[in-house]
Amino acid sequence: MVNGLARTLADLDYDIVHVGQFDLNGLFRERRLRREQFLAWAREPRFANVIAHWGAGENLFGGGPYISEEVAIDENSLRPFGFEERSGAVLADLAGFSAPYMPRNVLKTQLARAAEMGYEVRAAFEFEAIFLAETAESLRAKGFAPPTQFAADNKCWSGTTAAEKAEFVTAWEQALIAHGIDVFAVAGELGPGCFEATLGVVDGLKAADDASFFRLASRAFARQRGLTACFMPSLGPGFPGIGGHVTLSLRDAKTGQNLFSDAKGQTNALARQFIAGMTATVPEAFAMSAHTVNAYRRFTPGSWAPKSVGWSEWAFTTAVRSAPSATDTARLEFRLPGADCNTHATLALMLGAGLDGIEQGLVAAEPNENAGPDDVVGIPLPRDLFDAATRLRASDNAKRLFGEPFVTNFATFCEEEFKSLAREVSDEERRRYLEG
The missing domain is CATH 3.30.590.10 (Glutamine synthetase/guanido kinase, catalytic domain)
Incomplete structure (x- = not known):
């Protein structure tokens, strides 16, 4: 997957990648990485699973553990990030024990x-x-x-x-x-x-x-x-x-x-x-x-x-x-x-x-x-x-x-x-x- 992503990002000339996912409230929670750093992160991608237990006021509800949980990068979701030159956005869905909580995963089912x-x-x-x-x-x-x-x-x-x-x-x-x-x-x-x-x-x-x-x-x-x-x-x-x-x-x-x-x-x-x-x-x-x-x-x-x-x-x-x-x-x-x-x-x-x-x-x-x-x-x-x-x-x-x-x-x-x-x-x- 990483090699395919590397080729795609090079073909699109994206130097910056905004990677994240939409939380329960529908807000995009992301990290901004340069291409090289993104590809390094993508070898074992993780994201904070607190977004599966966050209210609209960013208050936690429900139980933990609150950890950096494994995520699955959706290569097909890659799109331009329109407010920054030579940059793209890609979605990475929680893929561990918190996966069933996330609306995008429920839709995919x-x-x-x-x-x-x-x-x-x-x-x-x-x-x-x-x-x-x-x-x-x-x-x-x-x-x-x-x-x-x-x-x-x-x-x-x-x-x-x-x-x-x-x-x-x-x-x-x-x-x-x-x-x-x-x-x-x-x-x-x-x-x-x-x-x-x-x-x-x-x-x-x-x-x-x-x-x-x-x-x-x-x-x-x-x-x-x-x-x-x-x-x-x-x-x-x-x-x-x-x-x-x-x-x-x-x-x-x-x-x-x-x-x-x-x-x-x-x-x-x-x-x-x-x-x-x-x-x-x-x-x-x-x-x-x-x-x-x-x-x-x-x-x-x-x-x-x-x-x-x-x-x-x-x-x-x-x-x-x-x-x-x-x-x-x-x-x-x-x-x-x-x-x-x-x-x-x-x-x-x-x-x-x-x-x-x-x-x-x-x-x-x-x-x-x-x-x-x-x-x-x-x-x-x-x-x-x-x-x-x-x-x-x-x-x-x-x-x-x-x-x-x-x-x-x-x-x-x-x-x-x-x-x-x-x-x-x-x-x-x-x-x-x-x-x-």
């Missing part, structure tokens, strides 16, 4: 399962981001009080914003492409500073990798311009809720045919089985696609976010949006995850649940064409992160699909995150209750 069933998985994420006229210093100076808006006059799909902010949008797109991210489109979205990037359709693992590197690249791009890129699903009054939707199709591994396509342009039987699997498992394993306290604020009554796992064709108000077609573009879209979702865990949840529906021959309920986002069809989603963690921990389906070690560890991660904020009291609560 579901992709292997799909391959055994004769399927190739094609997927893409679509993210909304809110850019703020704040720096790291200004946010801290004001104690993270309501932030100053960027593009305060932006309206959804505004041609004016597209014209006025053309240089900004173009530079953002180029920063993403420079990171080896497939980009389909970028545009203004709903609300102040809100922009959306639709990533290109690629194989399943790269889709989740692209989505995680997308947030890294967007955050760095914004900070270099004196701005902040925010992916909190709910930033508070004056800002829209933002999502991290994922689209997926299954292809015949031998022919490449899109198996969700239908001659009549309707949602076919295989897609309906996939939807039925999602309907059965997503409510009890939802924490895998909503692992923060803030993620659940996006589901307040009156918001655009659906409150249960219903489906329909083309509608934006249901959890699963089917986009049927007689052509190669037929796909399913999972619209529940927020923009802060762990991309690997989210895609693993969608794929694992959907494959279950196919294997078990489940039958989807009828579509809910006229359902609004507040209409509850079937089992309601968890009310908050603690509810979600409790359901995940108790889910036999989740343990069977994703492994008991992952489920227990990820549920603990979510519980600790909930507890860390459970005693926090907001300014608005004091304003409402302090005097009366």
Whole structure:
């Protein structure tokens, strides 16, 4: 492997390698090495396994031992690191006793399962981001009080914003492409500073990798311009809720045919089985696609976010949006995850649940064409992160699909995150209750 890596790095003229992996919170934890030092390290690669037991605040939960654990370098993940010349980034997944805890490993297991069933998985994420006229210093100076808006006059799909902010949008797109991210489109979205990037359709693992590197690249791009890129699903009054939707199709591994396509342009039987699997498992394993306290604020009554796992064709108000077609573009879209979702865990949840529906021959309920986002069809989603963690921990389906070690560890991660904020009291609560 090392000799192959050496040749690849030389061919690409990469002098610097950023090697790491995405943690439970979706952040890239890395080491920066010169080529020679990287190749020396790669002979017996190890990385700190604390990232398998780190909360969002970098607080440890769960048991040790906390050691430098062996990792497996994924040569196929090598991509350019767009903010440094002659440099690349490569993923190295924990490969020892902590391997079952990591979302990317869980996704790889579901992709292997799909391959055994004769399927190739094609997927893409679509993210909304809110850019703020704040720096790291200004946010801290004001104690993270309501932030100053960027593009305060932006309206959804505004041609004016597209014209006025053309240089900004173009530079953002180029920063993403420079990171080896497939980009389909970028545009203004709903609300102040809100922009959306639709990533290109690629194989399943790269889709989740692209989505995680997308947030890294967007955050760095914004900070270099004196701005902040925010992916909190709910930033508070004056800002829209933002999502991290994922689209997926299954292809015949031998022919490449899109198996969700239908001659009549309707949602076919295989897609309906996939939807039925999602309907059965997503409510009890939802924490895998909503692992923060803030993620659940996006589901307040009156918001655009659906409150249960219903489906329909083309509608934006249901959890699963089917986009049927007689052509190669037929796909399913999972619209529940927020923009802060762990991309690997989210895609693993969608794929694992959907494959279950196919294997078990489940039958989807009828579509809910006229359902609004507040209409509850079937089992309601968890009310908050603690509810979600409790359901995940108790889910036999989740343990069977994703492994008991992952489920227990990820549920603990979510519980600790909930507890860390459970005693926090907001300014608005004091304003409402302090005097009366």
